[in-house]
Amino acid sequence: HRRRRRADACGGRDGGDRGVSSIQAIDWFRWFEAVGVWAAAFATLVAASMALRIARRQDEIRLQVSAAAGHLVGAGPTQDIVWIRIINLARRTATVSGVGWKLSSLNKFELYQTLDHPNPTPPFELKDGEMVSLSWPVITGDANWYDGFAERLTEFGRLRRLFELHAFKLKVSCTTGEEFEARPSKEFMNHVREAISRKEAGDMRG
Numbered sequence: 001h002r003r004r005r006r007a008d009a010c011g012g013r014d015g016g017d018r019g020v021s022s023i024q025a026i027d028w029f030r031w032f033e034a035v036g037v038w039a040a041a042f043a044t045l046v047a048a049s050m051a052l053r054i055a056r057r058q059d060e061i062r063l064q065v066s067a068a069a070g071h072l073v074g075a076g077p078t079q080d081i082v083w084i085r086i087i088n089l090a091r092r093t094a095t096v097s098g099v100g101w102k103l104s105s106l107n108k109f110e111l112y113q114t115l116d117h118p119n120p121t122p123p124f125e126l127k128d129g130e131m132v133s134l135s136w137p138v139i140t141g142d143a144n145w146y147d148g149f150a151e152r153l154t155e156f157g158r159l160r161r162l163f164e165l166h167a168f169k170l171k172v173s174c175t176t177g178e179e180f181e182a183r184p185s186k187e188f189m190n191h192v193r194e195a196i197s198r199k200e201a202g203d204m205r206g
Contacts, residue, residue, distance in 0.1 A: 067170040068185035088126035104167035150195035
């Protein structure tokens with residue numbers, strides 16, 4: 001009888017342990033199942049967010065703009081030019097309404113750049129991937145474009161020190177209200193500084 005009781009007792013403990021293990025296995029399975037559901041929901045949310053972001057980017061207007069001091073090489077002498085390039089990086093057609101220059105976000109003084117033939121006159125359109133190059137000669141007769149540009153920058157006393165040019169930028173505006181800016185090339189800025197220095201030296205002599 002003692003041996004049977006001990007055997008029954010041992011068998012009872014084994015059965016209890018197996019029951020606890022089964023419950024723990026079910027709890028772990030439910031936990032993993034819940035994690036899988038949350039992971040799937042998160043992945044769906046991320047995918048939807050990415051799709052919405054891509055759709056919005058496709059509807060955005062994105063222009064890449066640049067301004068530089070160029071050199072036109074041909075059969076005759078090399079000609080110095082001012083060169084502006086505008087590229088439409090989006091699928092949506094962009095309509096350029098104006099091209100100009102600004103000193104900084106603090107100084108609201110801006111200059112509107114006039115464009116003569118053969119350059120297109122705003123407003124003009126740029127479709128997906130299209131690029132337009134705007135250029136004009138630095139020297140026209142006896143006139144130097146940089147000297148005239150420096151005259152416009154300083155005639156109202158808004159540019160009194162050369163360091164104010166640190167935030168000087170090209171600005172291209174669209175009919176939808178977007179504006180795209182870029183810092184001109186180093187050579188371009190050097191020409192502008194030299195022209196301002198020439199004007200200030202002339203004002204001192206005068």
